[in-house]
Amino acid sequence: MNPKNDAHLFKQYQQRLKKEKRIVWIWQLSILIVFISLWEVSSSFYWIDPLLFSSPSSIIELLYTKLGDGSILSHVQITLFETIAGFLIGTLAGVLFATLLWSSQRFSRVMDPYLVIMNAMPKVALGPILIVALGTGYISIIAMGAIISVIITTLVVYSAFNEVDPNYEKVLKSFGATRWQCFKEAIFPATLPAMISTLKVNVGLSWVGVIVGEFLVAKKGLGYLIIYGFQVFDFSLVLSALVLIAIFAAIMYKAVERLERWLIKHSG
Amino acid sequence: MSYLNLEHVSHLYFTKKGYTRALNDISLSIKEGEFVSLLGPSGCGKSTILSIIAGIIKQSTGTIRLQGKPINESSLAIGYMLQQDYLFPWKTIMENVLLGPKIYNKNTEDVKNKAMEMLEEVGLPNVADAYPASLSGGMRQRAALVRTLINDPKIFLLDEPFSALDYQTKLKLEDLVSKLLKMYQKTAVLVTHDIGEAIAMSDRIFVMNANPGTIEKVFEVPLELRNEDPFLVRRHPKYQLLFDKVWEELNKNEKESVQTKGVHKVDES
Ligand SMILES: Nc1ncnc2c1ncn2[C@@H]1O[C@H](COP(=O)(O)OP(=O)(O)OP(=O)(O)O)[C@@H](O)[C@H]1O
Ligand SMILES: [Mg+2]
Numbered sequence: 001m002n003p004k005n006d007a008h009l010f011k012q013y014q015q016r017l018k019k020e021k022r023i024v025w026i027w028q029l030s031i032l033i034v035f036i037s038l039w040e041v042s043s044s045f046y047w048i049d050p051l052l053f054s055s056p057s058s059i060i061e062l063l064y065t066k067l068g069d070g071s072i073l074s075h076v077q078i079t080l081f082e083t084i085a086g087f088l089i090g091t092l093a094g095v096l097f098a099t100l101l102w103s104s105q106r107f108s109r110v111m112d113p114y115l116v117i118m119n120a121m122p123k124v125a126l127g128p129i130l131i132v133a134l135g136t137g138y139i140s141i142i143a144m145g146a147i148i149s150v151i152i153t154t155l156v157v158y159s160a161f162n163e164v165d166p167n168y169e170k171v172l173k174s175f176g177a178t179r180w181q182c183f184k185e186a187i188f189p190a191t192l193p194a195m196i197s198t199l200k201v202n203v204g205l206s207w208v209g210v211i212v213g214e215f216l217v218a219k220k221g222l223g224y225l226i227i228y229g230f231q232v233f234d235f236s237l238v239l240s241a242l243v244l245i246a247i248f249a250a251i252m253y254k255a256v257e258r259l260e261r262w263l264i265k266h267s268g
Numbered sequence: 269m270s271y272l273n274l275e276h277v278s279h280l281y282f283t284k285k286g287y288t289r290a291l292n293d294i295s296l297s298i299k300e301g302e303f304v305s306l307l308g309p310s311g312c313g314k315s316t317i318l319s320i321i322a323g324i325i326k327q328s329t330g331t332i333r334l335q336g337k338p339i340n341e342s343s344l345a346i347g348y349m350l351q352q353d354y355l356f357p358w359k360t361i362m363e364n365v366l367l368g369p370k371i372y373n374k375n376t377e378d379v380k381n382k383a384m385e386m387l388e389e390v391g392l393p394n395v396a397d398a399y400p401a402s403l404s405g406g407m408r409q410r411a412a413l414v415r416t417l418i419n420d421p422k423i424f425l426l427d428e429p430f431s432a433l434d435y436q437t438k439l440k441l442e443d444l445v446s447k448l449l450k451m452y453q454k455t456a457v458l459v460t461h462d463i464g465e466a467i468a469m470s471d472r473i474f475v476m477n478a479n480p481g482t483i484e485k486v487f488e489v490p491l492e493l494r495n496e497d498p499f500l501v502r503r504h505p506k507y508q509l510l511f512d513k514v515w516e517e518l519n520k521n522e523k524e525s526v527q528t529k530g531v532h533k534v535d536e537s
Contacts, residue, residue, distance in 0.1 A: 167354050174322045174348035175371040175419065185367065189358045 054236040059243060062236045072225075076244060079210060079221040082138055083252070086145015087206035091199060093146065094153025101154070102161045102187070103179070119155060123148040124212045136217045144213035149202040160194035161187050196260045203252050207245070270297035271455055272321070272423060277330030278480075279316055290316045292480035294330070298455060303446075305458045305466035305473045307514065309522060313481025314459040318425045321457065322348045334423070345372075347421030347454075351428040353412035355400035361387070361411050362396040368419040379418065386414045390444060406437035413445065417452070424449060424456035431461065442469060442498040463514050467507055468498035473514060477521045485517050 043055035134140035214223025229237030
């Protein structure tokens with residue numbers, strides 16, 4: 001009798017969970033629908049200026065034709081390429097730089113004030129200088145995407161390196177391990193979770209860098225479309241570009257989250 | 269002939285605020301195959317001695333010789349076990365055990381088979397591919413023991429390796445360690461707070477005093493006790509006698525050292 005009863009209770013519990021999940025989902029969907037319909041209605045009744053705020057239907061129409069004739073795809077491609085490149089370069093360079101700091105205490109002491117300044121400085125302010133130095137092509141935009149995340153990655157990863165329990169190093173040193181071996185066997189793997197969590201932050205940062213970079217200089221890309229739409233007063237175009245950015249940024253974030261789960265599973 | 273020899277070893281720790289004399293003029297010698305214990309109040313420098321012997325930190329003054337050679341020139345492997353097992357959580361038990369051979373660049377198939385055998389010997393036959401998180405405290409400490417033994421160290425340094433375990437597991441591990449070290453004829457230095465453990469496992473006991481760390485007194489464990497299993501030693505009539513003597517010595521030291529203070533503050537001006 002008892003186990004049957006337990007199973008029954010468990011089933012009830014599961015059903016409650018399922019129900020809760022469904023309620024949350026319905027709410028989420030309703031908010032989206034209400035928002036879009038309100039927007040559509042208020043725009044078609046001129047409660048808001050459709051010239052400025054466009055409307056969901058015209059955005060969808062615009063996206064449909066531009067995706068259909070492929071003219072917006074190249075913009076999406078270039079922006080995605082720049083963002084992913086900026087993200088990878090920023091993250092890798094940050095980890096590498098943190099490793100350098102770790103490898104020499106003196107170097108890290110010397111660098112300390114410069115890191116503080118560079119971290120405090122709003123990186124997008126470097127935009128014009130990057131453009132002067134690297135030209136008006138996609139290189140300086142990638143550099144913007146990278147530079148915005150590299151310093152914070154360096155600082156976070158370096159402090160994670162220093163927080164690793166020194167006893168792991170003690171074990172390795174008792175085997176006669178070199179400093180480099182200690183890094184490879186203990187410091188690096190122990191900080192992998194910290195590094196992975198910087199990945200998630202860096203995805204968002206790279207989008208900021210790349211879009212600002214495109215605002216400044218580009219002839220192509222979603223950031224360029226936003227500025228162009230703004231200049232020719234085509235706010236459907238501006239908002240379409242925004243929708244695309246939102247979608248791809250969310251996809252990238254989810255992909256990094258997947259990667260995070262996979263890495264954590266496969267690193268014990 | 270003495271195997272490991274410390275002569276007038278002192279050590280100071282420096283921090284920004286001042287310095288601590290952790291060890292003051294320590295001299296001791298240990299014979300090959302001997303098992304000695306260091307007993308003393310917290311902060312008397314027991315861990316410091318082990319770290320110096322292991323070559324992890326360098327003493328401020330004095331010399332340490334292993335088989336007549338200064339310790340940093342000797343290429344003999346040293347085994348070091350800490351209070352916690354410090355198994356690397358991202359490595360499997362087998363990878364953990366093979367860490368030493370990997371560092372020494374001797375990671376062969378033979379070593380792997382030997383590791384397998386030793387894991388079986390300590391009662392861990394089926395965990396080679398498991399991660400440390402899935403093992404109990406006692407199992408983990410046994411795996412750490414294999415990780416140390418596999419390098420065939422000439423000297424075994426044990427820094428309170430049983431103190432984080434429950435009593436029953438601790439007694440069993442004491443027996444196991446004692447059996448293995450006798451079998452492989454290892455020289456060992458054990459740091460502990462447990463007088464019973466020191467008597468049960470060792471041939472000689474060094475009682476230390478804090479502020480600064482010095483060796484107060486050396487106790488010889490009676491021959492009858494030395495060859496028993498640690499578990500049985502605790503029931504031996506001579507055990508209680510020695511226990512009382514050591515206890516008295518430790519208490520005496522504690523009373524004396526209440527007034528003194530370890531850290532010397534240095535004025536900036
Ligand atoms: N890295 C360090 N920096 C500064 N002082 C230290 C350091 N390590 C130890 N000390 C000091 O040196 C003294 C001896 O420390 P040690 O760890 O050797 O003691 P211990 O006998 O092992 O103590 P316990 O029984 O608590 O483990 C203590 O006063 C401690 O505060
Ligand atoms: Mg200690």
